[in-house]
Amino acid sequence: MSSLQPVRGTHDILPDEMRAFRHVVDTSRMAAALYGFAEMATPAFEFSGVFARTLGDTSDIVTKEMYTFSDRKGESITLRPENTAGIARAFISNGLSNDLPFKAFYAGPMFRYERPQKGRQRQFHQVGVELLGVAEPQADVEVIALGRHILDALGLKGAVTLEINTLGDPESREAYRGALVKFLSGRLAELSADSRDRLERNPLRILDSKDEGDRAVIAGAPLLGEYLNAASKAFYEELKNGLLDLGLDFIENPHLVRGLDYYGHTAFEFTTDALGAQGTVMAGGRYDGLVKLMGGPQTPGVGWAAGVERLSMLLAEPPAEGRPVAMIPAGNDPVIKREAMILSERLRRAGFAVDMAFSGNMGKRMKRANKLSAKVAVILGEDERLARAVTLRDLDSGEQATVSLDRLEETLARMLVNLSEDAFGGI
């Protein structure tokens, strides 16, 4: 165990884990493209105001979880804790509001100063989408459908549940908030210390509490649904009908809320019980007030973000590695080794993944080929060189044959095609 530790809450993504990680990101990116979301990226850090103003002064993210520091000019800079604010900022900065709807996909690292746990790190990665400029609930449906599409494509169909709720429009939410605070104030003594605290800052969050005493109180609390005005109700109904039209199963969770202040109407989460306390794997909602809050034109928006690490952990089986071609010079004759290097390069230019062991006897090099799970070994020795040929060995069957250099690519391609037929047709 070395004393060279990574910073708390950060970790290295080694090749094995990276394969699962990339599978999640690539799958998300491809699905997003099917729904018309184009990938973009914003900086990993912004002026602190971008987050402080938009995430709300009372959210935990702003009050205690941001990586904020002064740069050399004394500017307050913050490592992004999430990407919605950054996308909204970019939307405004680049004057994109004239070309709506604006549909963006992103993937990248986020930073929160939290206590690390499984599935919760200080640097973690999200993929996400934002759809700006559409006030209709169909936008919410599309965004949720994309989320479900990705989860299905990752093989998580049965493992993840969609929960939805509505937070209503600002008018409905204010009315409800008042009623809730009034109700809870009457039962103050029964609430947990955390929740008494939240009563001031963010009373809706109390609905989400896991404390048993709190839950007992909440069970009798007024529900937001009772305070929705006609417009908010209609919006929610359209959302649910839209989900049903697409066969997207969901359960309604009236206690589902968002920690960030700019959310309204739709709130949703895809959750699993396979990750302990970190059960939320993808979460989002509607934020019609955000762009205006940041100084842009009134622009409705809806989107979600998903935790790449969390999704990676849920993957039953990481995707298989590619199987390279192993170049094996027989012996250590410098002439042969040069030929092998030249031939490797030729094959790579032709699109083959080639790995060559640089030293050792043939047995060692074959072992290395095996460890790389190479499909084919290209063996090049003195005999082959003189015959202007190579020996191709199928490492699965053990069959091998001498093939003229003129027909090398052609023969290799055929051997590798057989491989993929085996992989897909062998069930």
Place this chain on the structure above:
RNA sequence: GCGAGUGUAGCUCAGUCGGUUAGAGCGCCAGUUUGUGGUACUGGAUGUCGUCGGUUCGAUUCCGAUCACUCGCCCCA
């Protein structure tokens, strides 16, 4: 930020009721005749027993602090 648990080879873990050479499995390396891997067999290397400090003749083992991870809370992705 709060409460609790864990920390021994690359990995998963055993062990030392405090005593001098710390173990297993997997993995790794080498060999089982000089141009042929996967299996098998033989042999080998692992480590400041997380770190710092205390108690002790003596600590990896007890105590304290610290760091990291894990579980719950909190928060969320």
